[in-house]
Amino acid sequence: MVTLEDLRTPKKNTWCPGCGNFGILRAFTSALVQLGVEKDQVVIVSGIGCHGKMVNYVDVNGFHGIHGRVLPLATGIELTKPSLTVVGFAGDADCYDEGWGHFSHAIRRNIDMTLIVHDNMVLGLTTGQTTATSQKGFKTKSTPHGSIASPLNPVMHALVSNGTFVARGYSGDVKHLTSLIVEAIKHEGFSFIDVFQPCVTFNYLNTFDWYKARVYKLQEEGHDVTDRQMALKKSMEWGERIPIGIFYQEESPSYRESLPQIKDINLTETSIENIDIDPILQSMT
Amino acid sequence: MVTLEDLRTPKKNTWCPGCGNFGILRAFTSALVQLGVEKDQVVIVSGIGCHGKMVNYVDVNGFHGIHGRVLPLATGIELTKPSLTVVGFAGDADCYDEGWGHFSHAIRRNIDMTLIVHDNMVLGLTTGQTTATSQKGFKTKSTPHGSIASPLNPVMHALVSNGTFVARGYSGDVKHLTSLIVEAIKHEGFSFIDVFQPCVTFNYLNTFDWYKARVYKLQEEGHDVTDRQMALKKSMEWGERIPIGIFYQEESPSYRESLPQIKDINLTETSIENIDIDPILQSMT
Amino acid sequence: MILNQISVMIGGEAGAGIARSGFLFAKTCMRGGLHVFGTNDYQSLIRGGHNFYIVRADAEEIYSQADTIDLLLALNQETILLHRNELTHGGGIIYDGEEVELSEDEMGINNVRLYPVPLKSMVKELEARPIMRNTVALGAAIGLLNFDLKIFNGIIKDTFKEEIAKINIAAAKMGFDYACDFSRDQFIGDFEYHLKKTKGSRKKHLFIAGNEAVGLGAIQAGCKFYSAYPMTPATPILHFLAEHERDYGMIVIHAESEISAINMVAGASYAGVRAMTATSGGGFCLMTEGLGMTGMTETPVVIVLTQRTGPSTGLPTYTSQGDLRFAIHASQGEFPRVVIAPGDMEECFYKTMEAFNLAEKYQIPAIIITDKFLAESYSSVKSFDLNRIGIDRGLLSTQLEYAGKEAYQRHKLTGDGISLRIMPGTKGAIVRTNADEHDESGYTTEDPALTVEMADKRFKKLNALIKDLENYETTKFFGPKEAEVTILGWGSTKGPIREAMKLLNKEESRSNYLQILCLCPFPVANVQGVLDSAKLTVVVENNRTSQLSGLIRENLLRDVDHKILKYDGRQFNPQDLSQKIQEVL
Amino acid sequence: MILNQISVMIGGEAGAGIARSGFLFAKTCMRGGLHVFGTNDYQSLIRGGHNFYIVRADAEEIYSQADTIDLLLALNQETILLHRNELTHGGGIIYDGEEVELSEDEMGINNVRLYPVPLKSMVKELEARPIMRNTVALGAAIGLLNFDLKIFNGIIKDTFKEEIAKINIAAAKMGFDYACDFSRDQFIGDFEYHLKKTKGSRKKHLFIAGNEAVGLGAIQAGCKFYSAYPMTPATPILHFLAEHERDYGMIVIHAESEISAINMVAGASYAGVRAMTATSGGGFCLMTEGLGMTGMTETPVVIVLTQRTGPSTGLPTYTSQGDLRFAIHASQGEFPRVVIAPGDMEECFYKTMEAFNLAEKYQIPAIIITDKFLAESYSSVKSFDLNRIGIDRGLLSTQLEYAGKEAYQRHKLTGDGISLRIMPGTKGAIVRTNADEHDESGYTTEDPALTVEMADKRFKKLNALIKDLENYETTKFFGPKEAEVTILGWGSTKGPIREAMKLLNKEESRSNYLQILCLCPFPVANVQGVLDSAKLTVVVENNRTSQLSGLIRENLLRDVDHKILKYDGRQFNPQDLSQKIQEVL
Ligand SMILES: Cc1ncc(C[n+]2csc(CCOP(=O)(O)OP(=O)(O)O)c2C)c(N)n1
């Protein structure tokens, strides 16, 4: 059983003081401790951005991949070695801009993994530009006159893509986020958590205060997580009150379960010596 | 004013006899005639696939681009020369697989163009494999044991992306499709039409007969196109009855209208001689 | 009589089953004991247009199609109009005499025999689908050639389900009988070409396409994960592997894009299995970023780049060798890779197996570069020697527990640059890797000295690889040691070149040929050796800028004397090629 | 006293305003009449870590940073520990004496002057934000150097809004006064280095970064459409153009990805405007497919490839020249392109303008290849000659109506391969283009003869381009005609090389230098000429495999004598480089 101490790495943390990423780091490591997993049985995959540094800060297996490709990379790992707990960390630009082409596909395949998006509504590591989730009118160096496009609603898209676990967290509420991550990892199939993660350096709009004044917990208001229609309705709420928590959850076979050849095995453990291709050769004579 | 005859090209049509694409071709050219546009003021953009051949068969300006990139290519054209009528033709693999990363973005920008997706739920030109919209269990050479993932619902995604004109047509009903295309082109902002297009060679499931037995017209059942919530509900219908028609429409400024520098001009017509960069140079001294 | 030496073309519209017919006929020849080569020509469309398939069969070993056609099975008039000039003197055409009217006169060529067969009527009589016209024509051809219909029937039975097989056999018999009936006085007696089952039966032979051989090589090499997005001419690998995935415990995913495919493959390899993807130019573009990531993270992957005519979408169903430099230099920054170009079906199999070994031994990406001509052509080959290439996973530990004394470091600096690879999930070890520059443990670094050390580490592997490659066939030499001209080539030109050599060397030893199998790292010493003793050199390539010549210039500081280049999307024909070579002599 | 010749470093944590301070100090020097060069070093993080900015100022023309530091403004102790060995004898450190305690002894270097200034306290006194410590330190430096505070104040006023300017001016004055007060007996009297406003005021000079010069070049060239996705070190171009888009009637789009960006740009160019994008390696990977499409459809685009250390994500904020071959060979198939490497800020401006002309004249993609060092460094340059490069849009008709007699054909076969380009929307013409191989009208073709004709058409343009390039500066030669060693380089190494030459050629004419500006097509004749008369050649490159040497080998069939390569992510330093060159002599 892993402890918080075990999960620490010698790598110096280079996030800005006060950054919302710290809450996600704390919630994730706490979740691992709560789940009682072994640290060598967890793999985290990250994109490129401030969020991507997670791989440097948690002492579990890790693949710091390229920008926008958390989902296919994690898919390859999960299917090949299902015994691993696979968790992806992506940024909003990483996942909703550059990597948007993978989002609905990983979800509709119901790959058995957890995706945590550090949604700070800004490109952090490239010094603060507009992303898909930036609010209309948001001014940055790439949109000095304000963002024109209406922001993308990742929770809705996950719901519409037939997500089997769709949630939203807030990195200012570590306890709540921890419980979401625990549930997400436990869930069989694709678990998605969009996390409100204040970027204290570049996002002047969606600050801790801004969220504090708005977020409320779905689970405290008796939300029925089995009602996708209601989940969709809830996911549209944006303004004075913004819901966090689990929007929707459903049991449904994960991708792997439809593949008899790997259903209950780690492909990594099958021998590759002396594979008998004779039946195929015969068919070619 | 253009006539159907004017729009014909000398290029021999190479679609399979009976292919659903013929209906789209007929509907599009009829729509142009109805709209009374000049053929040299229309640009069509296509991806790669059977659908992509549209550029060969309609005698208007055309850019047969690469696979999956209809939307950014068309965006570049539209913004630069708003006086043109820009229509994109994409395939389901083209738009919902390879090009999926652009879909929500073009829509949320509300680029003033029309996108027509030839949704045959199969990769046609590569000889019949599974796409994002293929039904679960659909067997092809790439998924010989049947498709595992739940199909993607493009109409829902367009709605969720804040689409301002979201419709579905059926290439077996050319008259209806024509009217949709007319409305789509008239609409200011991004118009999306997902078109059920039977692939008579590779899609053994979603055939003309299959659709004929199922499609019904939203507009004949008093659907309120201004109610996004209802549109979402309607877009979930799949089974015995499947709706076609306009799901949702709304007036909302297109991307271009938020750019004062190009609002009412074709950038192509501004002179590029003697541009005065002195003010910038001054700020650098 | 010309016995057991023939070039047959079957032509018609797309969707008319042309390729399938060619395949069946070729296999019939192979089972009859002949060498066979089959290649198809089709357009980027599904029905209509013009398709053709060439089957060449010979008692001797053959390596490619021929320039000319001895027997044309024309399923429509267009086929005859397009190909009549390719017919040899004394060649024949089987066609539907009730649908197409042709006189020898009109044909404009002497000595061509016309063999009208009422294909359509016969199919009607059988109440079969129009596509069965092919089978009738094949039956007639077999009759005309005095060949053995039983062999054909056997292949039909092996290929189709019972009902379909039955109707095909009936159709073939109809054509066969028609030809034989007639034959006594007009058909067979008239036609010079005959096929006859030979004793040296090719039981152990396979009729296999380049793509299938690559797929088979992957299965045999223990590839457990394959992800790809369809792209001609690489798609058949996806189909082939998907068909067999369940039997071989492999995951085959039709990904949403090539970007996804390469990243999935990288993930699978990191997790610990052999993994592969395949694509063509446009898809390879989309994989370049992932390719660099595998280079940086030292994740072994195999990428098959099946070239077609570019630039851009180009001619999607035609051949080319235009992507060599791109394969060698794709992705930003510098890292070692191998680029291997098999030249025939056997090499497709063995070199794919080798590619997996090299990828894992050096923890690098390995690119197998083929093209439409090689990938989609079929040939009869000796059944594969399954023991020739062993499995060598290099420094990979498959232990379930990590036994090392020090904490495991994925990117440990070592003498030859190769670090122990273990799988995530191994007890007691943390496997961390990073597309950013990293330290030995996989943590991000920006330190200048470490940056150099890590770049050097990766390039040390290149040194080790180059040394190791001396144990591999990176080049092959064919023909007499001394010759008037030395031909240089890579990849699929091998077949036509070897055929051209047959023609050139008939009387004297005029030509020899160096096939370059490993393009990167470039086998400098081998090529140098051959060039040093060459009298005259000519590079043969299916591209416009002669990329191989560029590599020779760069690596050897010397030029070749001549280049024979073809970039119309079509492979070289032997006769034509031999003439072009003759011209430079 | 050392007058008007200094290297100043400002160092501290990221987020502490280091680059901004360096910028202000450098500009102060420039307005004082000096030549200035400024370069920054930062990590891939937003706060913390270690950043530094080097400003070098001189009465003479200078081309790069120096190897050593004369005055260090250390905002934290780490800066001193990391850089104390770079200090010159007699150099000084300004630091917060109340926060950091240092003795010369502890410093381990003789003759370094310590100038403690109570930065933090002063900022407190001013009730200003901690970031203002920089300004206090700058003020102190200006005092210490006996320089003119008024110039600095002027720059502050030009840069900031009134309120912020006021507090900055106050802070600077505080530091300045502290230094001056103290100075009579300890500070100034003690410090050898002085700055003094020179007469030859550099009024007409700009302080500009490579990226800004590229952006300005694009604006001046009439670029009307820019789409990009942020990627260090290309992002500042996006920021620069977005800032000015409204003033110059340009569309600037932050796209959802690089794939989107290149396709948008292609669409805009097809529609008829000049269009550009910029990115670095990973993003360029994603653009390669679109790049090929522009080659095939003959759509002129300008792509700026701003290199950083690879492979893969590598060192995102550090420099490299590792992508040259990739830029030349990216995308499948073969088509002409230009790859141009500016070597300094002026060339960034003029060559960008030229790139637009070449792209449009030959209807090809033009790649401008820079790197982090060039792109993000600043230097004082003579204000640009806005008439030097005219606008040449080649065979583009901007008529609103098509007047041709025959139907317009976008890809008409012509003598030099260049077809008339008109804009869609032109009355009476249909503009059709196609990423598939196409006929003159843009319709898809698969015909072999036409395929060859079209490939030849595109390559004819290359011939025309090569000829035309004789009218452009594709290479530049520096130094004496005869020299012991001829240095060869491309891109940003220019500055350090020219500085190294100053050192080498002090007494005798030991070195000259050929800068290669056009890497593709390679300026064979120019390079040949220089190599022919060179005694000894040495290639200087910021990569590991010496890609330029490879190009020379391939294009000229000759090797260079030596290579000096640096691939730790850092640019060359002049002294170091000159020593390395000396070593090979
Ligand atoms: C292909 C590619 N394009 C661009 C970049 C540059 N880049 C680095 S981080 C980043 C985005 C950061 O934004 P986000 O994903 O939201 O992460 P955050 O820093 O906000 O956590 C980008 C675009 C890259 N590394 N690769």
Ligand SMILES: Cc1ncc(C[n+]2csc(CCOP(=O)(O)OP(=O)(O)O)c2C)c(N)n1
């Ligand atoms: C980057 C890239 N990948 C793959 C291909 C191969 N390809 C050609 S058409 C096509 C897809 C066809 O499917 P769809 O878009 O649904 O069009 P349809 O043929 O069904 O109209 C593909 C994958 C390509 N041209 N480019």
Ligand code: SF4
């Ligand atoms: S830039 Fe924003 S997201 Fe990145 S570390 Fe700083 S506060 Fe956090």
Ligand code: SF4
């Ligand atoms: S393959 Fe399908 S989509 Fe393509 S032309 Fe034929 S019927 Fe139409």
Ligand SMILES: [Mg+2]
């Ligand atoms: Mg972000």
Ligand SMILES: [Mg+2]
């Ligand atoms: Mg389709």
